[in-house]
Amino acid sequence: MQVRLPLRLGRALRLVGTGAMLAVSMQQRPDVQARTKPAVEEGYFIGADNVRLFYRKVGTGDEVVVFLHGGPGVDIHDGGYLMDPLARNHVLLMYDQRGGGRSDLVSKPEMLTATADVADLEALRQHFGIEKMSLVGLSWGSGLATLYTAAHPDRVQRIVFLDPMPIANRPFVEERMKKIDSLLSSEDASRARTLEAEMRTASDDRLQNLCREQDRITMRPYLVHPERMEGSSWDTCAVSPAAIRNQSTVFNSVVGSLGDFDFRPMLRKIKVPALVIEGAETSVPLDSTREWAKAPPDARLDLIPDAGHASFVDQNGAVIQAIESFLGGKWPPGSAPVKA
Numbered sequence: 001m002q003v004r005l006p007l008r009l010g011r012a013l014r015l016v017g018t019g020a021m022l023a024v025s026m027q028q029r030p031d032v033q034a035r036t037k038p039a040v041e042e043g044y045f046i047g048a049d050n051v052r053l054f055y056r057k058v059g060t061g062d063e064v065v066v067f068l069h070g071g072p073g074v075d076i077h078d079g080g081y082l083m084d085p086l087a088r089n090h091v092l093l094m095y096d097q098r099g100g101g102r103s104d105l106v107s108k109p110e111m112l113t114a115t116a117d118v119a120d121l122e123a124l125r126q127h128f129g130i131e132k133m134s135l136v137g138l139s140w141g142s143g144l145a146t147l148y149t150a151a152h153p154d155r156v157q158r159i160v161f162l163d164p165m166p167i168a169n170r171p172f173v174e175e176r177m178k179k180i181d182s183l184l185s186s187e188d189a190s191r192a193r194t195l196e197a198e199m200r201t202a203s204d205d206r207l208q209n210l211c212r213e214q215d216r217i218t219m220r221p222y223l224v225h226p227e228r229m230e231g232s233s234w235d236t237c238a239v240s241p242a243a244i245r246n247q248s249t250v251f252n253s254v255v256g257s258l259g260d261f262d263f264r265p266m267l268r269k270i271k272v273p274a275l276v277i278e279g280a281e282t283s284v285p286l287d288s289t290r291e292w293a294k295a296p297p298d299a300r301l302d303l304i305p306d307a308g309h310a311s312f313v314d315q316n317g318a319v320i321q322a323i324e325s326f327l328g329g330k331w332p333p334g335s336a337p338v339k340a
Contacts, residue, residue, distance in 0.1 A: 040057070040058050041056075041057040042057070045123065049116065054095060054101060055095040055096075056094050056095070057092070057093050057128075058084055058087035058092040061090060064090065064134070065090045065091065065133065065134045066094070066135050067079070067138070068137040068144050072117070073248065074101070075096040075100045075103075075243070076096055077236045078138065082313075082316055085320045089327075089328075098111070098112065098117065098250075099246055099249070099250035099253075100250055101243055102239070105246045109256075112250055113253070113254060113257035114254055114257050114258055115257070117254065121148050122155075133157060134158040135148070135158075135159045135160070136162055137159065142162065143164075143261075145161070147263075153270070158272055160326060160327075161277070161292050162311070163277065163282075167262070167263050167267075167291045167292050167295070168263065169261050172287070175287075175288075179284060183221035184217070184220075188220075195213055195214040199214070207241045208238075211236075211237035211244050215229075215235075219310065222282075222284075222310040223309075264291060271297065274293075274296040275302060276289060276299060277311060277319060279308040280304060280307060283308055289301070294339070294340055299338075300331050302322050302334060304319060
C-alpha cells in the first residue's frame with residue numbers, strides 16, 4: 001500500500017444530478033425552500049469510554065437511517081452531506097466516528113478499535129431512543145454495519161453496503177491496492193509521496209491545502225467523472241489540522257484491530273435485506289463486491305451506470321434513488337442477486 005491510499009478505502013462522494021437540480025429549484029422559490037428544507041440538528045452524544053462524538057440529524061419522522069462514513073479516520077464529510085436527500089422521507093442520522101472530525105480526537109490505540117466503534121453506534125441508537133434503524137455504510141462503514149448487525153441483529157431493519165471496502169483481508173485488500181496503484185501515473189505517484197512527506201512537518205495553515213491536493217490525486221482512479229470532486233461537499237480535509245494529523249493513527253489502529261479479517265461468516269447470518277451498490281465502471285476488482293452481495297441470504301447487487309467506485313460522486317442522483325427505493329421496500333430496477 002502506498003501513500004495515503006489505504007485511508008481512501010472509504011472516500012467516495014458529492015451532490016450532483018437530482019440533488020443539485022432540487023437545490024436550484026429551491027433557490028428560485030425561497031418560499032418553497034423554507035417549507036421543504038429538512039430541519040438540521042447538530043450536537044454531541046457520549047459514546048463508549050465516555051468519548052464525546054459529534055452528530056448531525058436531518059429531517060423528521062419515524063423511519064431512521066444512520067449513515068456510516070468511510071475511513072476509518074475521517075468524518076461525515078466523507079459522503080454524509082451527499083446523503084441529505086434521504087431526509088425528505090426519513091430521519092437521517094450521521095456522526096463523526098471517534099478520532100476524527102469534530103468528535104474527540106482519540107489517539108490511544110487501545111481506544112481505537114472496531115469493537116469501540118460498534119459500541120459507539122449502539123450508544124447513538126440509545127441516545128436517540130431508536131428501536132430499529134436502517135444502516136447505510138460507505139466503504140469501511142460497510143464493515144462497521146456488518147459488525148454492528150452481528151452484535152445487535154434485532155436493532156437493524158435494512159442495510160445498504162455503498163461502494164464497500166474489501167470483504168476480506170486476503171486476497172482482496174492487496175488486489176485492490178495493486179489495481180489502484182497501477183492507475184496512478186508515475187508523476188502523480190511521485191507527487192503524492194512528496195505531499196505525504198510535506199504533510200508530516202507542514203504548519204497548520206498549509207496542511208489543509210496539501211491534504212486537498214493529495215486527495216485530488218489519490219481519488220482520481222475511483223471516479224469516472226473526477227471533475228465532480230471540485231466544489232463538492234465531499235471534502236474530508238475540511239476539518240481541523242489536528243483531525244487531519246490524526247487520520248492515519250485512527251486508520252492504522254482500527255484496521256489493525258480487525259486482524260486477518262473476513263466479513264463473510266457474519267454476513268451469512270444476517271437475516272435483514274441488504275443492498276450492495278457499486279459503480280458499473282468501477283476501477284476496483286469486482287470479485288470482492290460480488291461477495292458482499294453473495295454472502296447475505298437476502299441481498300442484491302446494483303451496479304450504477306456511468307459511475308466508478310465513488311458512485312455517489314459520479315451519479316449521486318441515481319444512488320439516492322436506488323437507496324430510496326430499497327428503504328421503501330422495493331429492490332431498485334436493475335439490481336439482481338449474485339448466485340453463490
